[in-house]
Amino acid sequence: MDNQRSACIAIVGRPNVGKSTLLNKLIGEKIAIVSKKPQTTRTRIMGVLTEGEDQLVFLDTPGLLKPRNPLGDYMVRSITAALEEVDACLLVTEAGAPVSKADQELVQRFRRGRLPALLAINKIDLLADKSPLMEQIAAYSRLYDFRAVVPVSARDGSGMDALSDELKALTQPGGWLFDEDTLTDQPERVLAAEFVREKVLRLLDQEIPHGVAAVTEIMRERGELLELHVTLYCEKANHKGILIGKGGAMLKQxxxxxxxxxxxxxxxxxxxxxxxxxxxxxxxxxxxxQGLGFSQRDFQL
Structure with missing residues (x-):
C-alpha cells in the first residue's frame, strides 16, 4: 500500500480520433467498441491498467460534439462529469489534422479546472510524410502547456510504450483505487450488447446505426455454454427490415x-x-x- 500510486485520467477529443482504440491498446484487452463512424462511444467507459506499483484508471468519453437530441445531451454531460472527477486528461487528436473547435473547447475546460494534460497525436501510421507533425505539435503547444506530446499509432502500437511511461508519471502516492485484477466497471451484460452494436455500426451505413441501441435481455450459463439474448432497438419500422435483411441475412451476419x-x-x-x-x-x-441504460449514474466514478 505504501508504494502504490494511482491516477484517474479522462481520455477526450473530437469524434473518431481513435480514443477507444487507444484505451483498448493501453489496457491490453478490448473493453470499448470501435468503428469508423463518429459517436460509436455513447457512454463513459472505465478501464484500469495496473503495472508494478502504478495503477492508471482511464475514463473513455464520447467525442465532443454539438448535441442534437437528448442522447447527444447525455453524451456531452458524460464528458463534463468525467473532467470534474479526474486527476489529469489525455487529449487525443489525429495526425495531420488542424486544431479543431472541439479541441479548443476541451483545452478551455482543462484551463478552468487547472488540469494536467498530455497530448496523444494518433494515427501516425496513416501519415506517409511525417514532416507536418512538427507544425502540429507546435500548434497544440501554443494552445496549452501539455506535460508531454506523444505521436502514437493505437493500431500498430507505435509510441504506445512512451505514452504509457508519460501517463505513469502522473500517478501520485496514496494507494490504488481498484483491486489489481480489475479491468473495467462495465457489466458483462453491457459489454455483450456493445459487441453486438459494434457489428451493426460496421456492417450498416448512414443514419441507421446511430439509431440503434442494444440491450442484453438474458445472460446465463448452461454448462460450458454461455447463452445470450440481445435485443436491437431501432427508431423506424423500415430500419427493422434493414437490420434483419432479406431472409434474415443481415441479422445472421x-x-x-x-x-x-x-x-x-x-x-x-x-x-x-x-x-x-x-x-x-x-x-x-x-x-x-433511461430504460435503455443511459442513466445519470453513469456519470459517477
Missing amino acids: IGSAARADLERFFGCKVNLQLWVKVKEDWRQRPETL
Missing part, C-alpha cells in the same frame, strides 16, 4: 461477427440470439433513454 468477439472475450462457446424491435424516436425521449 451481425450475429456471426459478434459471436466471434464474444467467444474470444468470455473464453467459451456462446449461443447468441438476436431480436429487433422498434422504439420510435428513442434518442429524443429521456424516459426511453
